[in-house]
Each structure stands twice: as C-alpha cells, then as structure tokens.
Amino acid sequence: MNTKLVDSLVQIIQSLTSEEKNLLEEKLHSRNKWEIQRKKLQEIHAQILARRGGKPLNISSEEISELIHQMRDERTQQIMEAVSPLEEIE
Numbered sequence: 001m002n003t004k005l006v007d008s009l010v011q012i013i014q015s016l017t018s019e020e021k022n023l024l025e026e027k028l029h030s031r032n033k034w035e036i037q038r039k040k041l042q043e044i045h046a047q048i049l050a051r052r053g054g055k056p057l058n059i060s061s062e063e064i065s066e067l068i069h070q071m072r073d074e075r076t077q078q079i080m081e082a083v084s085p086l087e088e089i090e
Helices: 003-015 018-051 061-083
Strands: none
C-alpha cells in the first residue's frame, strides 16, 4: 500500500474549499451515477420487451430518422405558435 500517496491525498483534500470538495465528490460519484442510470435503462428495456412479448421493435434507421424529423417539425410549430400568434392567411 502506498501510504505516502494516501497521506498526500488526504492533505490535498483537506486543503480544498467546500466548493472544490463538492466538485470532487460529484466527480468521484459520477461513474456510480452512470451505473445506476444504466441499470434503470436495462430495467425499462426489459419491461418494454416483456410488454411486446419479447419481440424487439422492428424499425429501420431511416424510419427512426423520419420520425425524429417529424417530431422536431411538430415541436418547432408548437413553439412558433406559443411565441407569436399566427395571423390568418387570406
């Protein structure tokens, strides 16, 4: 065990401001947070597969791309309507 390294790290950590300690804590736990999120995604995936009787969604990348573009267009339209009322076109 490298006790000198550990002692140096303890000294450095103790010299950090509270803001720096919070940032360090966040960075140390970010991998753990990702693993928790990955497990949640796996659970959701399993639930979806169970609902679909074990059959994966059979959709091409082109179809996915088209759906994304459609949804973006719809959302853009919603935003435009919310920002400024449309004038009636004669």
